[in-house]
Each structure stands twice: as C-alpha cells, then as structure tokens.
Amino acid sequence: MKILGTGSALPKKVVTNDDLSTFLDTSDAWILPRTGIRSRHVISDEQIEDLGTEAALKALEMSGLKPSDIDYFLCSNVLTEFVTPGLSCIIADKIGLKCPCVDVNCACPGFIFALDIAEAKYKAGQVKNVLIVCCEEPTRMCDWTDRSTCVLFGDGAGAVVLGEGDNVKGVKLNAKPSPGQLWQKRKLHPTPYITKEEVDYPLQMKGREVFRFAVNASTTEVEALLKSLGMSKEQVTYYMIHQANLRIIDAIKEYLGEPERKFPTNIADHGNSSSASCTILLDECNRKGMFKDGDVLVFSAFGAGLLSAAAVLEW
Ligand code: UT7
Numbered sequence: 050m051k052i053l054g055t056g057s058a059l060p061k062k063v064v065t066n067d068d069l070s071t072f073l074d075t076s077d078a079w080i081l082p083r084t085g086i087r088s089r090h091v092i093s094d095e096q097i098e099d100l101g102t103e104a105a106l107k108a109l110e111m112s113g114l115k116p117s118d119i120d121y122f123l124c125s126n127v128l129t130e131f132v133t134p135g136l137s138c139i140i141a142d143k144i145g146l147k148c149p150c151v152d153v154n155c156a157c158p159g160f161i162f163a164l165d166i167a168e169a170k171y172k173a174g175q176v177k178n179v180l181i182v183c184c185e186e187p188t189r190m191c192d193w194t195d196r197s198t199c200v201l202f203g204d205g206a207g208a209v210v211l212g213e214g215d216n217v218k219g220v221k222l223n224a225k226p227s228p229g230q231l232w233q234k235r236k237l238h239p240t241p242y243i244t245k246e247e248v249d250y251p252l253q254m255k256g257r258e259v260f261r262f263a264v265n266a267s268t269t270e271v272e273a274l275l276k277s278l279g280m281s282k283e284q285v286t287y288y289m290i291h292q293a294n295l296r297i298i299d300a301i302k303e304y305l306g307e308p309e310r311k312f313p314t315n316i317a318d319h320g321n322s323s324s325a326s327c328t329i330l331l332d333e334c335n336r337k338g339m340f341k342d343g344d345v346l347v348f349s350a351f352g353a354g355l356l357s358a359a360a361v362l363e364w
Pocket of ligand 1: 080256293351
C-alpha cells in the first residue's frame with residue numbers, strides 16, 4: 050500500500066508543566082529533563098470520536114478519495130466512553146463510510162498493528178483503499194493525583210489513508226506478554242450472581258521496566274527488520290518513533306548510531322498520546338513538507354502488553 054493522505058486533530062486545552070505543578074507535587078524542572086515534555090493537549094469538552102473524525106476527514110481530503118472509496122476502516126483505540134459499538138463504527142457513521150469497521154486495541158503500537166492488517170488484506174487482494182484512525186485519550190486513564198503517570202500523557206487523533214502501491218516494505222510485530230508492567234482495570238456492572246471482588250484501577254506502570262523494554266524492543270526490531278529487507282541504516286530518511294519519552298528516543302538513536310536529524314519529535318508539545326502519537330507526528334511532518342518521493346520512513350512503537358512493532362515504508 051501507499052500513504053495517500055494524513056490528518057490529525059488535537060484537543061484545544063493545552064496544559065503546561067507549570068500548570069500541573071499548581072495541584073501536583075511536580076515541576077517543569079523534574080518533568081522536562083526526564084521526559085522532554087513541556088506541555089500536552091488534554092481533552093476537556095471534546096469527544097474523542099470527534100477528534101478521530103476530524104483527523105480522518107483531513108486525511109481523506111489530502112488523499113483525494115471520497116468516503117465511498119474506502120473499503121476497510123481500522124480504528125486504533127485503547128479507551129473510549131463507548132463499550133459497544135466499537136469506536137470505528139461511531140466514526141464511520143460520522144464520516145459516512147459504508148465499509149467494514151474494525152477496532153484494534155494494541156496500545157501504543159496500535160498504528161503499526163493496524164497497518165499490518167491493512168497491508169495483509171491488500172496483498173490478499175481483499176481491499177484497495179484503507180483508512181486507519183488512531184485516537185486516544187490516555188489522560189482519562191490516569192489518576193491525576195499520581196505524578197508518576199499523569200504528567201506523561203496527552204490526547205489526540207491521527208489518521209492515514211492508504212491506497213494502491215508497494216510502499217509498505219515490511220512490518221515486524223512483537224509481543225512479550227507481561228500485563229503487570231502497564232495496565233488499567235475498570236469495574237463492570239454488577240449482576241445478582243457476581244461474588245468476586247472487582248475494583249477500578251487507574252493506569253499502573255512500572256516506568257523503569259517499560260523504559261528498558263522500549264529501548265531494547267525498538268532497536269532490536271528496527272535492526273532485524275532492515276536486515277530482513279536487505280536495507281541499511283544509511284537508506285533510512287527518518288525514524289518515526291513512538292513519542293513516549295525523549296530519553297527513550299535518544300537512547301534508541303544512540304544504540305542505532307544514527308544522527309539526530311533523522312529523528313523528528315513532537316513530544317515536547319504533545320506528551321505520550323499512545324497509538325495516536327506516530328500518526329500525529331507523521332501528519333505534522335508531512336504538512337511541513339518534510340517528505341519526498343523515495344524517502345524511507347521507519348516506524349517503531351512499544352507499550353502495554355507488552356507489545357511492540359516496527360515498519361518500513363517508502364514515501
Ligand atoms: O507509551 C509507552 C509506555 N510508557 C513509557 O514508555 C514510559 C517509560 N518510562 C519512563 O519514561 C520513565 O521511567 C518515567 C518518566 C516514567 C519515570 O522516570 P524515572 O527516571 O524512571 O523516575 P522514577 O519513576 O524512578 O522516579 C524517581 C523519583 C521518585 O522519587 P523517589 O522515590 O526517588 O523519592 C518519584 O517519586 O522521581 C519521583 N517522581 C516525580 N517527581 C516529580 C516521579 N514522577 C515525578 C514527577 N514529578 N512527575
């Protein structure tokens with residue numbers, strides 16, 4: 050497949066590190082050097098499905114395709130107010146899509162997992178044009194009295210329209226099942242028969258372990274994928290790394306031995322927006338005119354699961 054259009058949408062409320070320090074025992078002096086985050090967009094009165102719809106419409110407009118041209122829609126999302134139907138159906142209704150709608154819940158690497166499905170169906174001759182929307186509101190998963198998690202996240206949506214082409218050169222997915230490293234649980238409605246105890250837990254994360262996993266998974270997968278494709282790092286134009294922590298991106302850069310200019314980032318103004326992160330970064334870089342035909346983009350993302358994934362795309 051080939052990327053024909055990108056789009057993104059953000060909540061209007063911007064929260065700076067100084068804003069957080071008015072109600073949390075934290076500071077810009079702690080957050081910025083440890084994460085690279087200065088501010089983040091946070092949902093206030095918006096609905097996540099409206100941000101997903103806005104991102105999708107922008108991507109469709111850029112692609113030149115109409116909603117009726119899309120024959121498969123994948124929505125990557127971890128949390129939404131809707132339990133059912135899936136967020137893909139909610140957004141499809143707003144856009145006027147008539148094709149199958151599929152939800153993907155693969156945490157932060159969700160975009161690459163969705164891309165893998167799209168490419169497999171394309172290669173099987175089952176689809177021609179695919180819309181992927183990644184929309185996330187991780188700020189709604191956190192305990193906002195827990196400074197170790199809530200300062201890290203931001204909300205938003207990114208979208209990609211894919212059409213005919215052989216520009217997806219390779220995808221590598223990985224799982225190291227360890228749900229205890231990064232998780233959240235919610236309480237379900239009671240029934241007359243429930244005898245077990247159920248509790249609501251906000252997002253829990255073993256930050257240092259996840260940090261190590263992220264650096265190790267990303268570097269290993271990127272090198273293995275490039276090698277399997279017979280490609281060298283010199284051929285890579287940009288590494289589009291999941292924007293979780295600038296120190297993670299810096300460590301990946303060091304391990305790969307690649308120059309700073311190949312690693313665009315937007316974490317300073319966005320924080321970690323889960324699976325939306327890579328697609329928002331992609332759209333921002335695209336709209337700045339950073340990509341030209343033949344450029345090689347390497348995507349790499351990691352998160353709850355623990356899941357991780359890498360992909361190589363030619364622009
Ligand atoms: O999307 C993928 C999933 N997530 C990630 O990739 C995140 C991966 N992990 C990380 O990015 C880092 O581990 C964090 C940024 C989350 C934490 O950085 P750290 O250097 O590993 O800090 P720490 O958790 O070991 O905490 C060090 C100290 C603690 O204080 P004590 O116990 O040493 O007194 C924390 O209580 O920093 C304290 N601390 C804070 N202080 C001020 C933790 N969060 C904050 C905060 N403000 N926001």
